[in-house]
Amino acid sequence: MxxxxxxxxxxxxxxxxxxxxxxxxxxxxxxxxxxxxxxxxxxxxxxxxxxxxxxxxxxxxxxxxxxxxxxxxxxxxxxxxxxxxxxxxxxxxxxxxxxxxxxxxxxxxxVDKPKTAKRILPAITQEQLVTLIKNVTTLRDACLLRFLFDSGCRLSEVSGVEAKDFHYDTGLVTVIGKGNKQRRAPFTIATGEMLQEWFAEHDTFELSNEGISSFLDRLESNTGITCNAHCFRRGFAIHQFKQGVSTRNVQLMGGWESITMVERYTQQLSQDDAFKHYDRG
Structure with missing residues (x-):
């Protein structure tokens, strides 16, 4: 038929x-x-x-x-x-x-799902952050680097943040995350002091997604440190793991929809890092 x-x-x-x-x-x-x-x-x-x-x-x-x-x-x-x-x-x-x-x-x-290479992705460390900050000359750029590392925010979240979004008393910032969902992200006291200084006279970081990416590309060329926004986001997660923060709490602070991605980052921790959190009683 x-x-x-x-x-x-x-x-x-x-x-x-x-x-x-x-x-x-x-x-x-x-x-x-x-x-x-x-x-x-x-x-x-x-x-x-x-x-x-x-x-x-x-x-x-x-x-x-x-x-x-x-x-x-x-x-x-x-x-x-x-x-x-x-x-x-x-x-x-x-x-x-x-x-x-x-x-x-x-x-x-x-159609089978493609297999992906299981490689270790670059992540910014505290030591690398210090080096990167030493290679910038403006308050805005130093604020950007510290905020990226402290908060684990995505590129679009950083470019879209405004002065009114920061809550310095609680160390939290409200951002528009993936899927246009509102969420909160943390930052440290030291970073908060720098942010207050910048946002006292500015409403935003005054850079688009492309502007921030270009800034990080130039910094990478000058220092040899791979430092795109994803590297800071991974660095945030790994740094929190090393501080003893649970995978679930890292997921919540970083706004990851799935815990699977966060668990991938734990694979970059060394055995020595793990032993630091062992309770000997």
């Missing part, structure tokens, strides 16, 4: 043919589908998430939406562990296409 399959509302974009229940014809990723997928995201989706989907999915326009087509496309991603990010994006896209009845079968069900 030959049948043209349409959505219940007779969407003409559904063009797969079935003969005896077997799909004939190969659906391809259309730019309109990607645009529709982006438009369907929840209202509280952050701009960073939109950019992530755009970066991953627009290069997929035109590929065959079959297990082989997706695997071939992922094979051509040459950015190391970024392959997993592309897989997650195409998985969300295919799931949406299937639920929207734009495709008859979901090809992602037959």
């Amino acid at each position: 030959l049948a043209m399959i349409h959505e219940q509302n007779k969407d003409p974009q559904m063009t797969e043919l079935l003969i005896g229940g077997v799909q004939i014809g190969t659906p391809q990723a259309k730019q309109q589908w990607v645009d529709d997928f982006l438009a369907s995201r929840p209202q509280n989706t952050s701009m960073n998430t939109f950019r992530y989907y755009q970066t991953c999915l627009y290069p997929a326009v035109g590929i065959d939406l079959t297990p082989k087509g997706i695997n071939d496309w992922l094979t051509n991603v040459t950015k190391g562990n970024a392959k997993l990010s592309y897989y997650r994006a195409i998985k969300a896209f295919c799931n949406w296409l299937y639920k929207s009845k734009k495709i008859v079968k979901n090809p992602i069900d037959f």
